[in-house]
Structure formats: structure tokens, C-alpha cells
Amino acid sequence: xxxxxxxxxxxxxxxxxxxxxxxxxxxxxxxxxxxxxxxxxxxxxxxxxxxxxxxxxxxxxxxxxxxxxxxxxxxxxxxxxxxxxxxxxxxxxxxxxxxxxxxxxxxxxxxxxxxxxxxxxxxxxxxxxxxxxxxxxxxxxxxxxxxxxxxxxxxxxxxxxxxxxxxxxxxxxxxxxxxxxxxxxxxxxxxxxxxxxxxxxxxxxxxxxxxxxxxxxxxxxxxxxxxxxxxxxxxxxxxx
Amino acid sequence: xxxxxxxxxxxxxxxxxxxxxxxxxxxxxxxxxxxxxxxxxxxxxxxxxxxxxxxxxxxxxxxxxxxxxxxxxxxxxxxxxxxxxxxxxxxxxxxxxxxxxxxxxxxxxxxxxxxxxxxxxxxxxxxxxxxxxxxxxxxxxxxxxxxxxxxxxxxxxxxxxxxxxxxxxxxxxxxxxxxxxxxxxxxxxxxxxx
Numbered sequence: 230x231x232x233x234x235x236x237x238x239x240x241x242x243x244x245x246x247x248x249x250x251x252x253x254x255x256x257x258x259x260x261x262x263x264x265x266x267x268x269x270x271x272x273x274x275x276x277x278x279x280x281x282x283x284x285x286x287x288x289x290x291x292x293x294x295x296x297x298x299x300x301x302x303x304x305x306x307x308x309x310x311x312x313x314x315x316x317x318x319x320x321x322x323x324x325x326x327x328x329x330x331x332x333x334x335x336x337x338x339x340x341x342x343x344x345x346x347x348x349x350x351x352x353x354x355x356x357x358x359x360x361x362x363x364x365x366x367x368x369x370x371x372x373x374x375x376x377x378x379x380x381x382x383x384x385x386x387x388x389x390x391x392x393x394x395x396x397x398x399x400x401x402x403x404x405x406x407x408x409x410x411x412x413x414x415x416x417x418x419x420x421x422x423x424x425x426x427x428x429x430x431x432x433x434x435x436x437x438x439x440x441x442x443x444x445x446x447x448x449x450x451x452x453x454x455x456x457x458x459x460x461x462x463x464x465x466x467x468x469x
Numbered sequence: 470x471x472x473x474x475x476x477x478x479x480x481x482x483x484x485x486x487x488x489x490x491x492x493x494x495x496x497x498x499x500x501x502x503x504x505x506x507x508x509x510x511x512x513x514x515x516x517x518x519x520x521x522x523x524x525x526x527x528x529x530x531x532x533x534x535x536x537x538x539x540x541x542x543x544x545x546x547x548x549x550x551x552x553x554x555x556x557x558x559x560x561x562x563x564x565x566x567x568x569x570x571x572x573x574x575x576x577x578x579x580x581x582x583x584x585x586x587x588x589x590x591x592x593x594x595x596x597x598x599x600x601x602x603x604x605x606x607x608x609x610x611x612x613x614x615x616x617x618x619x620x621x622x623x624x625x626x627x628x629x630x631x632x633x634x635x636x637x638x639x640x641x642x643x644x645x646x647x648x649x650x651x652x653x654x655x656x657x658x659x660x661x662x663x
Binding site: 237238259262273274278284295407409413443445459 | 498499501502505506509510511512513514515517518521523526527530531534535538539540543545547548549551552553555556558559560563564603606607612615616618619620623624626629630633634635
């Protein structure tokens with residue numbers, strides 16, 4: 230077995246369970262690259278090995294909150310909004326409904342409209358308070374727009390155009406290609422335009438990875454991320 | 470509440486299946502959240518080893534978990550979920566920290582004294598790719614030195630972590646092993662040039 234046949238990280242645990250005399254098991258133990266990676270993997274899995282100086286209590290609390298906010302609450306809020314829209318009449322509909330039933334229709338209508346206008350004015354002119362909800366680095370705050378990816382299009386010169394729906398207030402976009410383990414293969418920044426042209430050479434270079442690639446777009450305003458698309462499989466147009 | 474309790478007891482595979490079957494629904498998202506929370510401590514610990522700073526490690530761990538969530542659908546099931554998450558964490562950390570030099574340690578390293586000779590690392594890296602370096606390491610270093618040097622230079626792992634990962638028990642830990650390894654490698658390289 231040559232060193233070029235190093236063991237994929239996904240298989241290491243299975244290979245380790247082979248008999249010691251098995252060539253793949255021997256390789257895992259003898260090859261510095263595989264042995265190092267496997268030692269790292271075992272260290273990652275060893276929960277008793279806590280580095281000195283780390284604050285696990287704080288990390289547990291804040292990471293649980295972050296995961297909960299990002300995954301569960303985002304859905305609940307969306308589901309709640311959807312169910313409110315489906316089941317309850319809108320505020321305006323309710324006001325009209327009330328006005329139609331009220332015995333003092335004209336007077337009530339004027340009063341309600343005046344109060345509503347005053348309220349809107351106060352809201353618009355109120356000093357803007359910063360939100361107390363912390364947005365994680367790399368996280369899109371709830372309610373922010375996401376770039377929506379479109380299918381890559383093949384150009385006549387062999388290049389490919391990647392495009393996405395623009396995000397309001399975005400000043401530039403970052404396009405990143407990933408392997409399945411999330412390691413980055415390449416990244417480009419586009420400026421304000423919501424598309425990226427990859428010439429034939431670049432597409433070929435990406436295709437050389439000979440493994441499925443994925444791409445995603447991050448919308449930026451200055452250095453702040455203001456939106457992030459879901460990741461999609463990158464398929465070179467015209468090739469399956 | 471009862472559902473939350475039940476879900477916490479579920480094995481990784483079952484949570485993952487649930488998360489992938491209904492990625493947009495409440496149940497699917499809750500399963501994903503439980504699954505990722507299960508590993509958050511390990512991810513944080515791994516990031517902390519690289520940066521030795523709580524806030525920075527926390528930021529990195531949040532980013533890793535967010536990326537893992539986005540890419541959950543790409544997990545092929547060829548390995549355990551923990552192995553896949555390790556690969557995601559490792560890739561992220563490798564991108565975040567600078568690669569240490571192969572042939573010299575810290576500036577205080579006694580082997581780093583100035584010399585008129587050309588920088589041996591530049592000479593080495595100009596001529597050899599990763600595979601060739603691997604061969605050289607295998608030929609001239611003992612197994613612990615091989616792993617220590619590889620972990621330091623290619624996995625970008627801090628010296629203290631290498632000491633723990635390789636369970637090196639001498640008083641100066643991996644530092645001494647690395648110094649010895651680099652010295653041997655420089656000598657081998659010198660001999661190769663002559």
C-alpha cells in the first residue's frame with residue numbers, strides 16, 4: 230500500500246477495528262498523516278479531555294442558546310406568523326369590522342383613524358434602539374433576507390454564470406465553494422452585482438476536485454454579513 | 470416537554486433521520502438542535518485548543534455548528550455523525566489558524582539562531598510537495614516524532630494539544646519531541662543537498 234492510498238476519515242474507525250495484521254490497519258498506525266488524523270479524531274471524541282483555561286459552563290449555556298435561537302425559535306416564529314396569517318383576520322380587517330358594527334360609526338371612525346395616525350407617527354419618529362438579540366457571527370438575523378440561488382447557466386464560451394436574487398442593502402456578495410466536509414475550495418467576492426462569471430478555466434479547476442461541490446452566497450454590507458443563502462450542490466451546466 | 474425529554478434520549482442516527490425528513494418543520498428542527506447541542510462541548514473544546522481564547526473559541530464553535538446545521542443534508546452516513554462533525558470542525562479550524570513552519574519552532578527555539586545559510590524550510594518546500602515531505606519524515610523520524618511534527622505542521626495543532634493527543638509524558642512534552650524532529654529533518658535535508 231502506498232501513502233497515496235491514505236484512509237478517508239469517514240472510514241478510520243472501521244479500519245481501526247480490523248485485525249492489527251490487516252494492511253489498512255497497519256497503514257492507519259504507521260502513516261504519519263493517517264495516524265495523526267486518527268489521534269486527533271479520538272481526542273475530539275474524548276469528552277474527558279478538557280483543555281485548561283476553557284470555560285465549559287459559559288460555553289454550554291451560550292452555545293445551547295445560540296443553537297436554540299438559530300434552529301428552533303426561528304421555525305417557531307415562522308410557524309406562528311404563518312398560523313396567525315392563516316387563521317386571524319388582519320388588524321385593519323378587525324378595525325373595519327368593528328366600525329361597521331359600532332352604533333357611533335362616523336365619530337368612532339374619525340377617532341380611531343386619528344389615534345392610528347398618531348401612533349404611526351410616533352413609531353416612525355422614535356429613536357432607534359439597538360436590538361437586544363445577539364446575532365452570531367455568520368448567522369443571519371431573523372427577518373433578514375437571504376440571497377436565493379438560481380441554477381448555474383452555461384455560457385457560449387464554456388464559462389458559467391452563477392446568479393442569485395439580490396438582497397436589499399447588500400454592497401457586495403461572497404461566493405464560496407465547499408467540499409462535503411465543509412472545507413472551502415474557493416471563494417470570490419463580486420461587488421454589488423448579484424452574479425458571478427466563472428470562465429471555462431475556473432469551472433474546469435472546480436471540476437478537478439472530482440467530488441461533489443456545494444456553493445453558497447453571503448450578502449455583505451461593509452464587513453457585516455446581512456444575509457446568507459442555503460448551500461446548494463454545484464452542478465456544471467450540461468454535465469450531470 | 471415530554472416530547473423534548475424523549476428526543477434527548479434518541480440516538481444520533483434517529484435524530485438525524487428526523488432532522489432530514491422534516492428539515493423545515495418543528496420536529497425536524499428540534500431534532501437537529503438536540504443533535505448539534507450534543508456535540509457543542511466537543512466542538513468548543515476543539516476550537517479552544519487552537520486559539521486558547523474563550524470568546525474566540527465560542528465564536529468559532531457557533532460558526533461550526535451553524536455550518537454543520539446548514540450542511541446536515543450533505544452528511545452521507547458513511548461514518549458516525551461525530552466523525553463527520555469532527556471533519557467539519559477540523560476544516561474550519563485549519564482555515565482559521567496560520568500554518569506553523571515545518572522546520573523551525575518559536576523564535577525562542579535554540580535551533581532558530583541566525584545563519585548565513587539559506588532558509589532550510591524554503592529550500593525544502595520549494596523542492597518537495599506534501600507527499601515527499603511525508604516520505605522524508607517517515608524515513609528519518611521515529612513514530613512519535615513523525616506524528617508530532619505532522620500534527621504541528623500540517624494539522625496546525627498547538628504544542629500543548631499535541632502533548633495530550635499523543636500522551637507524551639516527558640516533562641517538556643511535545644516541545645522537546647518537536648525540536649528533536651526538526652533537527653533530524655534539517656540534518657537529513659542538508660545531507661540530501663550535498
